[in-house]
Amino acid sequence: MSKNYYLPTRVVSGIDCIRENAGRFAALGKAALIVTGGRSAKITGALQDVEEALASQGIRYAVYDKVTANPTIPCAYDGAEAARAFGADFIVAIGGGSPMDAAKAMALLAAQTISPDKLFSGSYLPEALPIAAVPTTAGTGSEVTQYSILTNDAAETKTSIATELIFPAIAFLDARYTESLPFETTVNTTIDALSHAVEGMLSVRASTFSDLQAKRSLHAIASTFPALLIWKRGETQGLSRAQRETLLFASTLAGMVIAQTGTTAVHAMGYSLTYFKHVDHGRANGLLLGRYLAFAAEKNPERVASILSAGGFSNPDVFTDSLENLLGKRESIDPEEAEKYAKLAAKTKNIANGIIPTTTEDMRQIYLDALNGNK
Amino acid sequence: MSKNYYLPTRVVSGIDCIRENAGRFAALGKAALIVTGGRSAKITGALQDVEEALASQGIRYAVYDKVTANPTIPCAYDGAEAARAFGADFIVAIGGGSPMDAAKAMALLAAQTISPDKLFSGSYLPEALPIAAVPTTAGTGSEVTQYSILTNDAAETKTSIATELIFPAIAFLDARYTESLPFETTVNTTIDALSHAVEGMLSVRASTFSDLQAKRSLHAIASTFPALLIWKRGETQGLSRAQRETLLFASTLAGMVIAQTGTTAVHAMGYSLTYFKHVDHGRANGLLLGRYLAFAAEKNPERVASILSAGGFSNPDVFTDSLENLLGKRESIDPEEAEKYAKLAAKTKNIANGIIPTTTEDMRQIYLDALNGNK
Numbered sequence: 193m194s195k196n197y198y199l200p201t202r203v204v205s206g207i208d209c210i211r212e213n214a215g216r217f218a219a220l221g222k223a224a225l226i227v228t229g230g231r232s233a234k235i236t237g238a239l240q241d242v243e244e245a246l247a248s249q250g251i252r253y254a255v256y257d258k259v260t261a262n263p264t265i266p267c268a269y270d271g272a273e274a275a276r277a278f279g280a281d282f283i284v285a286i287g288g289g290s291p292m293d294a295a296k297a298m299a300l301l302a303a304q305t306i307s308p309d310k311l312f313s314g315s316y317l318p319e320a321l322p323i324a325a326v327p328t329t330a331g332t333g334s335e336v337t338q339y340s341i342l343t344n345d346a347a348e349t350k351t352s353i354a355t356e357l358i359f360p361a362i363a364f365l366d367a368r369y370t371e372s373l374p375f376e377t378t379v380n381t382t383i384d385a386l387s388h389a390v391e392g393m394l395s396v397r398a399s400t401f402s403d404l405q406a407k408r409s410l411h412a413i414a415s416t417f418p419a420l421l422i423w424k425r426g427e428t429q430g431l432s433r434a435q436r437e438t439l440l441f442a443s444t445l446a447g448m449v450i451a452q453t454g455t456t457a458v459h460a461m462g463y464s465l466t467y468f469k470h471v472d473h474g475r476a477n478g479l480l481l482g483r484y485l486a487f488a489a490e491k492n493p494e495r496v497a498s499i500l501s502a503g504g505f506s507n508p509d510v511f512t513d514s515l516e517n518l519l520g521k522r523e524s525i526d527p528e529e530a531e532k533y534a535k536l537a538a539k540t541k542n543i544a545n546g547i548i549p550t551t552t553e554d555m556r557q558i559y560l561d562a563l564n565g566n567k
Numbered sequence: 568m569s570k571n572y573y574l575p576t577r578v579v580s581g582i583d584c585i586r587e588n589a590g591r592f593a594a595l596g597k598a599a600l601i602v603t604g605g606r607s608a609k610i611t612g613a614l615q616d617v618e619e620a621l622a623s624q625g626i627r628y629a630v631y632d633k634v635t636a637n638p639t640i641p642c643a644y645d646g647a648e649a650a651r652a653f654g655a656d657f658i659v660a661i662g663g664g665s666p667m668d669a670a671k672a673m674a675l676l677a678a679q680t681i682s683p684d685k686l687f688s689g690s691y692l693p694e695a696l697p698i699a700a701v702p703t704t705a706g707t708g709s710e711v712t713q714y715s716i717l718t719n720d721a722a723e724t725k726t727s728i729a730t731e732l733i734f735p736a737i738a739f740l741d742a743r744y745t746e747s748l749p750f751e752t753t754v755n756t757t758i759d760a761l762s763h764a765v766e767g768m769l770s771v772r773a774s775t776f777s778d779l780q781a782k783r784s785l786h787a788i789a790s791t792f793p794a795l796l797i798w799k800r801g802e803t804q805g806l807s808r809a810q811r812e813t814l815l816f817a818s819t820l821a822g823m824v825i826a827q828t829g830t831t832a833v834h835a836m837g838y839s840l841t842y843f844k845h846v847d848h849g850r851a852n853g854l855l856l857g858r859y860l861a862f863a864a865e866k867n868p869e870r871v872a873s874i875l876s877a878g879g880f881s882n883p884d885v886f887t888d889s890l891e892n893l894l895g896k897r898e899s900i901d902p903e904e905a906e907k908y909a910k911l912a913a914k915t916k917n918i919a920n921g922i923i924p925t926t927t928e929d930m931r932q933i934y935l936d937a938l939n940g941n942k
Contacts, residue, residue, distance in 0.1 A: 194581030194588060199574060205774065206569030213569060399580065400816050408779050441775050 195399035198356070199448050201325075201336045205365035205441070207433075210238075210326070214245035216362055220322045221281020223252050225302075227271055227295035230257040232328045233286040236369040242284055242326060254278045256298075259287070262343045262350070262466065262473070263294035265308060272301030275321065282322040285360070288381065289332030289341070289473070292325050296340040296358040299323045312344075312351050320357040328369040330439035331381025331474055333388055333447015335363035343467065349536055350463045359451075365444055367436040375423055376472075378431070379518045382420070382439055384474030386413045386503075387458055387481055388446035393499050394488060394546050395453035402452040405445045407502035412442035414503035417514055424518065456546035457537065458484050461555055464533035471523055478519050482512025483562035488548045495547065522563050530559035570774035573731070574823050576700075576711045580740035580816070582808075585613075585701070589620035591737055595697045596656020598627050600677075602646055602670035605632040607703045608661040611744040617659055617701060629653045631673075634662070637718045637725070637841065637848070638669035640683060647676030650696065657697040660735070663756065664707030664716070664848070667700050671715040671733040674698045687719075687726050695732040703744040705814035706756025706849055708763055708822015710738035718842065724911055725838045734826075740819055742811040750798055751847075753806070754893045757795070757814055759849030761788045761878075762833055762856050763821035768874050769863060769921050770828035777827040780820045782877035787817035789878035792889055799893065831921035832912065833859050836930055839908035846898055853894050857887025858937035863923045870922065897938050905934035 204213050217224070224246055226239065233239035239255070246253045256274045259267060275283065275298055283302075285295030300306070303319040325335035334340075338359045344351035373381070389409040392402055416435050422428050431439070461484075462476035471479070486508035489496040496508065505511040516522075525533075534555035537543065543550055579588050592599070599621055601614065608614035614630070621628045631649045634642060650658065650673055658677075660670030674696040675681070681691065700710035709715075713734045719726035748756070764784040767777055791810050797803050806814070836859075837851035846854070861883035864871040871883065880886040891897075900908075909930035912918065918925055 194579055194584035196577065196579055198577040202571065202573040203776065204569055204571055205776075209569035401578065401580075401820075404779065404783050404820075445776075445779075 195397065195401075197399060197401040197452055199336060199451055200356075201360045202362045203336065203365065203444065204362060207366060207368055209366050210241040210245050210364050213364070214248045217246055217251055217324065218249040220324060220361060221251070223279050223281050224284050225271070225275040225278055225280035225298075226253055226255045226284045226286060227259060227291055227298060228255065228257045228286045229259045229261070229288070229291045232288065233257070233291075235372055236328045238286045238326050238328050238366070238369045242286060246284070253284070254280075259291045259294040261290050263290050264343045264345070265311065267294055268297035268301055268340070268342060271295070271298035275302035280321060282324065284324045284326065286326045286328060288327065288329035289334045292327065292332060292334035293340045293342065295325075296323060296334070296360070297342060297353055300340070300353065300355065300358055312353055314354060316355055316357060318357065322361040323358065325360040325363045326369070327363070327365065327440070327443070329373060329377065329381040330367075330370050330436070330443040331384035333385060333443050333450060335360055335365070336444055336447040337451040349467050349540070363444070365440050367433060367440045370436050370440060371430070371433065379420060380472045380474035380478070381443070382413060382416065382474070383478035383481070383515065383518070385409065385439070385443035385446040387474070387477035388450045388455065389413070390481060390485065390499055391456040391458055392446065392449035392453040393495065394456050394548055396545060396547055397453045399452065402449045406449045409442040409445040409449065410499065410503040412438050412445070414505070417518070420518055454542065454545045456542050457548070457550045457555065460537040460540040460542035461533065461559065464536050465523070468529070468533070469523060475519060478515050479522055480558065480562045482508060482515050483558050483565070485511060487554065487558055491548050525559050525563040527560070530556045533559060570772065570776075572774060572776040572827055574711060574826055575731070576735045577737045578711065578740065578819065579737060582741060582743055584741050585616040585620050585739050588739070589623045592621055592626055592699065593624040595699060595736060596626070598654050598656050599659050600646070600650040600653055600655035600673075601628055601630045601659045601661060602634060602666055602673060603630065603632045603661045604634045604636070604663070604666045607663065608632070608666075610747055611703045613661045613701050613703055613741070613744045617661060621659070628659070629655075634666045634669040636665050638665050639718045639720070640686065642669055643672035643676055643715070643717060646670070646673035650677035655696060657699065659699045659701065661701040661703060663702065663704035664709045667702065667707060667709035668715045668717065670700075671698060671709070671735070672717060672728055675715070675728065675730065675733055687728055689729060691730055691732060693732065697736040698733065700735040700738045701744070702738070702740065702815070702818070704748060704752065704756040705745050705811070705818040706759035708760060708818055708825060710735055710740070711819055711822040712826045724842050724915070738819070740815050742808060742815045745811050745815060746805070746808065754795060755847045755849035755853070756818070757788060757791065757849070758853035758856070758890065758893070760784065760814070760818035760821040762849070762852035763825045763830065764788070765856060765860065765874055766831040766833050767821065767824035767828040768870065769831050769923055771920060771922055772828045774827065777824045781824045784817040784820040784824065785874065785878040787813050787820070789880070792893065795893055829917065829920045831917050832923070832925045832930065835912040835915040835917035836908065836934065839911050840898070843904070843908070844898060850894060853890050854897055855933060855937045857883060857890050858933050858940070860886060862929065862933055866923050900934050900938040902935070905931045908934055
């Protein structure tokens with residue numbers, strides 16, 4: 193079967209890259225809606241850098257800062273209306289996965305009328321506002337993907353808009369914006385990226401091109417674990433700039449991977465932990481990932497060994513222990529929840545996308561083992 | 568300084584990928600000009616696969632098969648005229664670097680009028696016909712670059728058209744098309760790709776993203792050297808399909824690298840060997856590459872060590888010996904030639920693009936050492 197690799201986003205990276213590349217905004221239009229979650233864009237300095245860059249190019253802009261964590265469908269429509277009302281030619285998304293994902297849906301909805309029942313159909317007119325993405329966390333990879341993942345109350349889970357129309361035109365990677373992240377957010381987002389790299393290698397769409405990026409991402413993320421543990425023990429106050437740059441590089445690489453491969457069972461299972469139990473998205477994946485890899489190793493030991501060795505882990509237990517050390521005390525799950533979530537996960541596209549056959553019963557057991565098990 | 572990574576070409580790979588993805592052509596238009604060098608497109612089966620795919624989509628097409636090695640500026644204008652006359656919506660380039668580079672210039676010239684004195688200006692209207700590229704060698708990387716390198720008789724060298732307008736929209740990588748290549752072409756194109764990976768790591772524009780691909784490419788290419796040597800000794804009849812796939816993967820990766828970084832001194836110097844002494848392009852780079860790396864190692868030992876270790880070479884001499892074994896008896900150069908070529912190379916943009924300061928005198932000496940030296 194032939195493989196595809198497609199990543200049309202221009203990736204600009206480096207400290208102060210927005211200021212150095214302000215002229216790139218002019219290619220996107222004359223009026224921008226800046227979409228953020230409010231707080232992080234301001235305290236990181238990213239919003240100010242974007243505003244100054246837009247002003248330097250004579251681009252008028254407005255700020256839409258009402259995106260919350262796990263953004264909803266109504267939020268996407270609301271922002272799209274704001275973009276239309278302002279006459280935005282393009283969108284600048286600043287933040288973690290939530291503002292970027294919301295902004296990407298807004299870019300689509302601002303350029304064409306799509307009713308809520310068709311929002312996840314994948315069938316759209318070939319029109320969307322161009323997007324510039326500025327990540328302020330190192331985890332989501334949304335700055336280089338064609339996905340907008342929204343909380344879908346009708347389906348009681350998260351659902352993806354997936355269309356090449358919403359690949360950001362440009363992503364600006366400046367690790368300074370991630371330096372003020374607290375420990376917990378740093379770990380959760382890091383593990384989200386790790387999950388993308390791992391799941392990307394367990395996808396039927398993985399290729400030599402995506403594997404190269406996935407392995408490098410795994411290696412880079414694992415290289416920061418010792419520093420994260422030292423921070424957790426309170427022996428340091430955080431990560432160095434070089435470590436922040438490593439994590440941002442790794443998370444964008446992992447985003448490039450899932451842009452090709454999609455995610456698989458772990459994300460499918462994690463969504464319910466987030467939707468029903470309000471577990472952070474990255475953490476939810478992290479709680480499940482080790483146990484899922486141990487399960488996968490029984491079915492495809494060679495592939496799992498290749499994943500683990502890229503990160504320098506000798507076996508799934510070492511991997512699970514490493515995550516456990518970072519994530520701390522696990523949430524618990526009761527049998528009824530495990531059954532319900534497994535059934536919901538089984539309905540997602542993610543399951544068919546994996547190379548490891550995974551049944552509803554398998555997932556029920558993985559939920560129980562991962563959250564309530566001895567290890 | 569911030570870094571850019573941009574690679575908008577869709578890369579489809581795998582045996583039989585053109586047939587499996589015939590529908591992709593329909594997105595490019597309703598009429599195609601197929602541009603080839605004549606022979607290779609036919610004997611490899613690539614032309615037949617493309618014709619069948621186009622026919623299956625109801626796309627009318629014509630074949631322009633007059634591209635020669637080291638294509639000239641008049642050839643580019645001639646093909647562009649053929650594209651206009653046929654009413655082509657897009658171009659399908661089949662072949663090694665020469666047909667692909669010529670086709671990319673044609674795609675630009677068919678969509679807008681550019682006088683020969685403005686051809687290399689970089690200043691164009693934002694219009695070019697979309698391009699589908701089908702490499703039949705594993706070396707040039709042209710299937711994923713924004714360059715069209717033409718023989719420029721006025722400048723007595725090769726000169727590049729460099730514009731993002733001519734990034735192919737899609738590249739089809741099917742290693743079957745490279746299986747009939749004879750030893751010499753296989754080695755020369757392999758070493759061209761190697762040179763791209765090495766020079767990409769010596770560019771001021773190298774980034775962590777491009778280095779990842781460059782190192783993987785180096786590793787992959789070096790892994791085929793034992794098989795190439797066994798073939799050279801006549802103990803085998805050629806490479807396996809897996810080895811051909813490795814080389815095609817590596818050459819496309821190296822193309823992705825130079826799309827970001829450009830090439831540096833070795834390409835600048837190699838062009839004169841090709842222009843005046845008719846040395847094959849890849850071979851010309853290969854003759855110079857080892858000596859240039861030894862020179863570079865004196866100025867930036869750490870970077871050169873990183874390049875060599877990616878390929879598993881312990882030092883520049885081992886690297887040079889490996890190339891020497893594959894390339895066989897070197898051409899010679901006389902002092903007047905060395906001086907003339909060094910002066911021409913010093914005028915190219917490639918020199919300023921390198922991290923290793925390289926003077927005209929340095930290059931004169933490298934020409935002499937590389938071609939006439941004891942090693």
